[in-house]
Amino acid sequence: MSAPRLRTQFQRQGRGGADFIGWSLWLLLFCGICQAGLADGAAREYEVKAQCLYHFAKYVDWPTNGFPNEGAPIYIGVIGNDQFAETLKAAVIGKNVNGHPLAIQVVERGGDASKCQILFVSYTENKRLDRILAPINSSPVLTVGEGNTFGQGGGIISFVIRNQRIRFDIDLTAAKRSGLKISSKLLSLADTVRGKPN
Amino acid sequence: MAPDVTHIRLKIMDLIDDNVKQDMHALSIFRRLTAPAMARTFVIATAILVVAGRDARASDPTYNATNDSELSLEQLINIKVTSVAKKETTIENSPAAVTVVTPEDIQEFGITTLPDALRLVPGMDVAQINSHEWAVSARGFNNEFADKMLVLIDGRSIYTTGFGGVIWGMEDVVMEDLDRIEVIRGPGGSLWGANALNGVINIITKSAKDTQGGLISTSAGTEDQPDVVVRYGGELATNLYYRVYLKYFNREGLEKTNGADAPDPWSGVMGGMRMDWDPSIQNSLTLQGDCSSYQMGENQSIPSLQPPYAQNTDVLDHDSAANALGRWTHDFSEDSQVIVQAYFDHYSPEEIGVAYVANTADLDAQHRFALGSRNDIVWGAGYRYTSDELSPSYYLSFNPEKRREDVYSSFVQDEITLAPDKLQFTAGSKFEDNSFTGFEVQPSGRLLWTPTERQTVWSSISRAVRTPSISELDERVNVAAFPPPTSGSPSVLLSDFGNPNLKSENLLAYELGYRLEPTKRCTFDLALFYNQYDRLIAASQGAAEFEGTPTAPYLLIPSTNQNLGSAQTYGVELSGRWDATDWWNLAASWSLFEYHSPISPITVPFGASPEQQAQVRSEMKLPQNLQFNAAAYYVDQIYAPYGIANVKIPSYVRLDLGLVWHPRQALELGIWGQNLIDGRHSEFASYKTPLITEIPRSFLAKITWRF
Numbered sequence A: 001m002s003a004p005r006l007r008t009q010f011q012r013q014g015r016g017g018a019d020f021i022g023w024s025l026w027l028l029l030f031c032g033i034c035q036a037g038l039a040d041g042a043a044r045e046y047e048v049k050a051q052c053l054y055h056f057a058k059y060v061d062w063p064t065n066g067f068p069n070e071g072a073p074i075y076i077g078v079i080g081n082d083q084f085a086e087t088l089k090a091a092v093i094g095k096n097v098n099g100h101p102l103a104i105q106v107v108e109r110g111g112d113a114s115k116c117q118i119l120f121v122s123y124t125e126n127k128r129l130d131r132i133l134a135p136i137n138s139s140p141v142l143t144v145g146e147g148n149t150f151g152q153g154g155g156i157i158s159f160v161i162r163n164q165r166i167r168f169d170i171d172l173t174a175a176k177r178s179g180l181k182i183s184s185k186l187l188s189l190a191d192t193v194r195g196k197p198n
Numbered sequence B: 001m002a003p004d005v006t007h008i009r010l011k012i013m014d015l016i017d018d019n020v021k022q023d024m025h026a027l028s029i030f031r032r033l034t035a036p037a038m039a040r041t042f043v044i045a046t047a048i049l050v051v052a053g054r055d056a057r058a059s060d061p062t063y064n065a066t067n068d069s070e071l072s073l074e075q076l077i078n079i080k081v082t083s084v085a086k087k088e089t090t091i092e093n094s095p096a097a098v099t100v101v102t103p104e105d106i107q108e109f110g111i112t113t114l115p116d117a118l119r120l121v122p123g124m125d126v127a128q129i130n131s132h133e134w135a136v137s138a139r140g141f142n143n144e145f146a147d148k149m150l151v152l153i154d155g156r157s158i159y160t161t162g163f164g165g166v167i168w169g170m171e172d173v174v175m176e177d178l179d180r181i182e183v184i185r186g187p188g189g190s191l192w193g194a195n196a197l198n199g200v201i202n203i204i205t206k207s208a209k210d211t212q213g214g215l216i217s218t219s220a221g222t223e224d225q226p227d228v229v230v231r232y233g234g235e236l237a238t239n240l241y242y243r244v245y246l247k248y249f250n251r252e253g254l255e256k257t258n259g260a261d262a263p264d265p266w267s268g269v270m271g272g273m274r275m276d277w278d279p280s281i282q283n284s285l286t287l288q289g290d291c292s293s294y295q296m297g298e299n300q301s302i303p304s305l306q307p308p309y310a311q312n313t314d315v316l317d318h319d320s321a322a323n324a325l326g327r328w329t330h331d332f333s334e335d336s337q338v339i340v341q342a343y344f345d346h347y348s349p350e351e352i353g354v355a356y357v358a359n360t361a362d363l364d365a366q367h368r369f370a371l372g373s374r375n376d377i378v379w380g381a382g383y384r385y386t387s388d389e390l391s392p393s394y395y396l397s398f399n400p401e402k403r404r405e406d407v408y409s410s411f412v413q414d415e416i417t418l419a420p421d422k423l424q425f426t427a428g429s430k431f432e433d434n435s436f437t438g439f440e441v442q443p444s445g446r447l448l449w450t451p452t453e454r455q456t457v458w459s460s461i462s463r464a465v466r467t468p469s470i471s472e473l474d475e476r477v478n479v480a481a482f483p484p485p486t487s488g489s490p491s492v493l494l495s496d497f498g499n500p501n502l503k504s505e506n507l508l509a510y511e512l513g514y515r516l517e518p519t520k521r522c523t524f525d526l527a528l529f530y531n532q533y534d535r536l537i538a539a540s541q542g543a544a545e546f547e548g549t550p551t552a553p554y555l556l557i558p559s560t561n562q563n564l565g566s567a568q569t570y571g572v573e574l575s576g577r578w579d580a581t582d583w584w585n586l587a588a589s590w591s592l593f594e595y596h597s598p599i600s601p602i603t604v605p606f607g608a609s610p611e612q613q614a615q616v617r618s619e620m621k622l623p624q625n626l627q628f629n630a631a632a633y634y635v636d637q638i639y640a641p642y643g644i645a646n647v648k649i650p651s652y653v654r655l656d657l658g659l660v661w662h663p664r665q666a667l668e669l670g671i672w673g674q675n676l677i678d679g680r681h682s683e684f685a686s687y688k689t690p691l692i693t694e695i696p697r698s699f700l701a702k703i704t705w706r707f
Helices: A016-037 A045-058 A082-092 A123-136 A148-152 A172-177 A184-189 B035-059 B103-108 B114-118 B470-474
Strands: A074-079 A100-106 A118-121 A142-146 A157-162 A165-171 A192-194 B097-101 B124-130 B133-138 B149-153 B178-185 B199-205 B213-221 B224-237 B240-251 B266-280 B283-303 B310-333 B336-348 B354-371 B375-391 B396-398 B402-419 B423-434 B438-452 B455-466 B475-482 B492-497 B505-519 B522-541 B545-547 B554-581 B584-596 B612-622 B626-635 B638-642 B645-649 B652-664 B667-674 B693-696 B698-706
Touching: A045 A074, A045 A082, A045 A118, A045 A142, A045 A157, A045 A165, A074 A082, A082 A100, A118 A123, A123 A142, A123 A148, A142 A148, A148 A157, A148 A165, A165 A172, A165 A184, A172 A192, B097 B522, B103 B178, B103 B652, B114 B124, B114 B133, B114 B178, B124 B693, B133 B149, B283 B475, B375 B470, B396 B470, B402 B470, B470 B475
Parallel strands: A074 A100, A074 A118, A118 A142, A142 A157, A165 A192, B149 B199, B492 B554
Antiparallel strands: A157 A165, B097 B178, B124 B133, B178 B199, B213 B224, B213 B698, B224 B240, B240 B266, B266 B283, B283 B310, B310 B336, B336 B354, B354 B375, B375 B402, B396 B475, B402 B423, B423 B438, B438 B455, B455 B505, B475 B492, B505 B522, B522 B554, B545 B554, B554 B584, B584 B612, B612 B626, B626 B652, B638 B645, B652 B667, B667 B698
């Protein structure tokens, strides 16, 4: 509190020179770091996830009642992340899986997801998984979510980031309950598979 | 709150598994805001941004290039990714010198006070003055009222506008309910506002959700009389959690240099509650409040114009405080969030005969959102009202005795991803209008480069200011009285006077940091800084005059506070951690601090800080649920401010050993020996008394039961 005591008169230091040197050094450093940092880039999480969803569609067999008719689109529902819906649209537009075109549908909270063949659930919804998953529990919907919580909450495929890479876990019990068959190829790529195949 | 705790992104958790979001930080390029400097800065910054941004876009899509060729799933799951949403920032990738003290650290070393917990932070200078007073600061200018560190508890500022700095004897929490203490060394003005020149300390308690059930803890030792903590947490309704607590402690005084008891007993009682409610996934609400009352003994030396010209008395100060805080967080989406926080704080310490009462009301709001995929923007605004009342004593009086301060503030910060997972630039500034010094701008710029997974380089430039304390504006301190120099002449009184026209103290800081994680079990952290301070407030001596005429005239030698000081400081802070085995962890740090000022070094006008500090800590898990912990601290000598001069405090080594035993999950027993090497040592001096207090060797035992 009490002000520092200072009995000597002194003058403010002229600092023009120090100023300039400080500035220049910082600027140099700044540019150096920019240069080095820009040398490389890394892929984006959600672009990879979008591509993965397309592949999942190829490795999953829906029961015949899974589609209203032959050539009907595979609807990928997205809940909780509208931006991802856009990324996904860009990634799968014009693509077909076994004669089914892929289509994206944004699902609102509390909306009906049972018409979707795949439902992507953002991690933001992990606290209310019950309300999302329970109504489609036994419908042929491949549920894909983020984090371990999703698998524990009854989801089928959970994306997890391990070692800065996007990996996934599969819960076969949940898949069976939905009447979905997951190819052994996909199972072999999963980090962990819970439940027994058939 | 503005830059509130939720704002510091220091998450050490997996982004996906945990969607708690937090943020941190800022850039600047403006220095003193002279027009040419500002223009120069702005032009350079803009140019770099434009160039960097363009390059980044050009070089980034390594991924898009392969987009059409359709990667197989095998390839996809082996691509290294970076999260665009950037919800989490770990310490490893925050562009500042950040250290987190965890509740485990505190529990392992038997730490009972907040300042002692801060000793664990590399480069932090913690010096105990007596049982209840500490000087705590990073990067120099340490003093009992170290006025260049901003400290917040759960987003509530505990920095006093009355004296500047923190009265640590009035600040306490239930250590078991502490979530973490985040310490940022270096300026935080662009987010936190004024007075965060040398650092920001965020003391954060756990959510009521994480403190469910009961806890009873009691400890006793050679310095601590039995102290008791009782806490209970429960669930009132779905997702509505609460806790209530009561804490009492009573500490004996420390020792005089001759080993006798010092007159500084310290006791306190505090109680409080916290409620956390998540009415929906998008909303969360926190309400909390505490009240506390303390008694602190100390020796005071009050100058007197009659012989013996100073009256030494042992007094007992009564301090009290209360606060209530509410915070609402709303998530619009994963990229967009609003936080609104309001608090009221009542604060009433007694200092050297002055009864000080401050009432503060604070309202803050902030909004963060993603702008495109590369910009993460946080902006906010706040208002703080403080009324202060200081009733005078002979030593210290105020003109006027009542003050009101209004602070209007706003801030904006953009975290720009120049190259995903590689390079990030954060620019931001705080804009503040306060009743004392008017409009203040505190910009900062920070660059973070992650060349490899195991290395991080960061650099920053920031401006920060400290607004004068009410003491500095309005005080009259009768510092010392002297007998007549010759018989027949009058006695002499030295007094410091406040100056209502003071401007803010000003800092321009340059920082550079490097972090390395050579293996999963080993980390190194290096921070370098160079600080330029100007307009530092110091008392400048005026012409002597007679006062007290005609009855009892004496010669008054007045000094007036002025923005005359300047200083340059620089330093190095190096720390490392090595998890040698699963049962043995080691941590060490070393710091160097240099101070230059055009003032004669003998006067030590702006506080005192050791040139070098070092510490080594070992945490060892033993069989039978035992844990053995050891910590050694080295602190260099200092010349502590002492009356109107200074006193040499020799360097010291402090050794703490502790044994913690968990006979059952819910039961914890610990014994610690603290300051084991020397019988006792001093760490600082008091401005109030010539009495130097020493910290003796002490032992502490503690039992904690959770149910």
